[in-house]
Amino acid sequence: MSSAGMMPTTSISVNMGSVQRIATIAPSCPPLLQAPLDVDDAEQLAAALKAIADPARLRLLSLIQAQQDHEACVCHLTEPLGLSQPTVSHHLKVLLQAGLVAREQRGSWAYFRVCEEPLATLRALLA
């Protein structure tokens, strides 16, 4: 059995069920240094931060943003990242669940673009 073409699926550290949609955190969660966080707010913010605390997902966000028109389909991302299509798709799903990218289907291809508002929310909460 050949293993040619198989890529190790490293850097997969988020349980999909626990990804926190960043837009749902802000109303209840004070900025980090303004008031003690309660357990729920801390867990929600930590889950949202875990969605970006991964080298492949950080590179994905920066690479999508650097494309023409700030959008990309998976086929544009596998080669520059050096990751397999299933691995890239997994990371895109984590980013999608966190609300950090938006997905638009066009014919047989899905296009992704970065949502800047959730990043602004994270910045505001880390203050």
Added chain:
Amino acid sequence: MSSAGMMPTTSISVNMGSVQRIATIAPSCPPLLQAPLDVDDAEQLAAALKAIADPARLRLLSLIQAQQDHEACVCHLTEPLGLSQPTVSHHLKVLLQAGLVAREQRGSWAYFRVCEEPLATLRALLA
């Protein structure tokens, strides 16, 4: 054998050897959405984000900041967090390695305070 007083050491997800001192990232790493991150920069930024992507460490930072004079020793932190002293000490070490808290020894007690500059660095890199 009694297990009274033993607390489970959950939420320990950072390999101490991989914690990234945030101050060392900034010069080489562009903000996330300004240019594609290379592998090294992405790994450094991800490691720094992992230092705060943990509910106990987020609560620790907010709790230290909320103390009188914005400083606390471990003995002030175990009860409000509901964590054992060794677990709190572990999380403080991770934050210390990331540069997110500073430690000052006074007699037999160590006092910790939040360093706001690394948080500002993280905010600047998530833009």
